[in-house]
Amino acid sequence: MVKSKKPKDANAPKKNMSSYFIFSNERRPQLSAQQKQDSADGKTNITAISKIMSAEWKAMDDATKKAYDQKAKEAKEAYLVVFEAYKKTENYAKYQQILSEWKLREDALRSENGNGSPNKKRSSKAKKAPKKPKQPDAMPKRNQSSYFLFSNERRVQIKAENPDKKLTELSKIIAAEWKLKTESEKKVYADKSATNKVDYLRRMEEYKKTNEYAQYIAACDEWKKEKKLFEKMSELGVDSDHEPLKVSMPRKPKDEKCPKRPLTSYFLYAKDVRAATKEEFPDKPITEIAKEISKKWKLLTDEEKKPFEDESKALKEQYKKTMEEYTGSESQLAFKVKLEEWKRECDERKSAARAKAHKKKQREQEKMASAKKKSPKKKSKKKQQQQRMIDSSDESSSESGSDSESESGSSSESGSSSGSESDSSSGSDSSSD
Secondary structure: OOOOOOOOOOOOOOOOHHOOOOOOOHHHHHHHHHHHHOOOOOOOOHHHHHHHEEEEHOOOOOHHHHHHHHHHHHHHHHHHHHHHHHHHOOHHHHHHHHHHHHHHHEEEHHHHOOOOOOOOOOOOOOOOOOOOOOOOOOOOOOOOOHHHHHHHHHHHHHHHHOOEEEEEEHHHHHHHHHOOOOOOHHHHHHHHHHHHHHHHHHHHHHHOHHHHHHHHHHHHHHHHHHHHHHHHHHHHHOOOOOOOOOOOOOOOOOOOOOOOOOOHHHHHHHHHHHHHHHOOOOOOOOHHHHHHHHHHHHHHHHHHHHHHHHHHHHHHHHHHHHHHHHHOHHHHHHHHHHHHHHHHHHHHHHHHHHHHHHHHHHHHHHHHHHHHHHHOOOOOOOHHHHHEEEEEEEHHHHHHHHHHHHHHHHHHHHHHHHHHHHHHHHHHHHHHH
């Protein structure tokens, strides 16, 4: 299906810009002019300018940023006033008519091509699993366990004493020290954790009364429904056209010589604390352990996250260097050929499966059509009941007619006999006289 572009309203007022875009429009000409002076060919690098502007915006003080926010707010208010006035014009009414006609055409095209419900937007790519809603920033953070309180406290000290050691090595030292702690020493951290937990639960009870929490829970419930539906569709092997296809795919080739991507700061942290978290929750499965690690990561401060972020940056720089060496090499070119062959094989198998499914559907439709032609049309139950009622009423009326006829016949007969009797009696009387 060839999808037409959504029509634009040329007469509509232009939308207001955000605070960042107002700043960008002010700053871009200055940076462009500066780049032209510095560069030998007098050209400008748009990506470099964008990066500079983004960095300046992030580093901007609150007072300056607030001024841009105020400008954006005023621009939005002005736009809304103009747009409300525009809504009352003929041009707006004409555009709405054009837009509704365009929507009807698109819906008709979608339904003709068998793309399911015409009101739903469909994508040629397979849908991704729905993401869990992000916790609101105002939501109280869960308290840390006794071990993690000790770990965060001790890591800073050991790092200062051993600056060359990696985070994984530091974690092993901390875990070993925790095992050697006596129950009374551990109790200090356990009491602190218990106090933090009481405070967390109190704040959580207060937060549960807010509208923000209710909205978050509603979003989570919706996410669970979407996730369940997505998993069900995945099990059925439903493709982008919602047609269940049973296709045996070839195994995707792996590029063994390609440099491995570096771990992010979070995954470095997860690798660091996984063993300790397993000891803390020995009965929990791997999925629950991962959730506990995620909760603990969210509780870390920026200062506590910094060592993991620094290591991640260093690994990323190293990855970039090795990737530059690998790009364009014989190994990469050979893998690209293998990958193209694999894609071609997948497409061929999918096409064959679709053609087979289409033929099967056609055969079923032909069978149904021929069966309808052969078999006489059966009356519905309702019509059958109505026919029986009509037949019964006809029978009763015919019976009543025959009864009335017999009654009228007998009455006439009695009438005639009585007449003859009267005549004979009168005759006898006259003769006697």
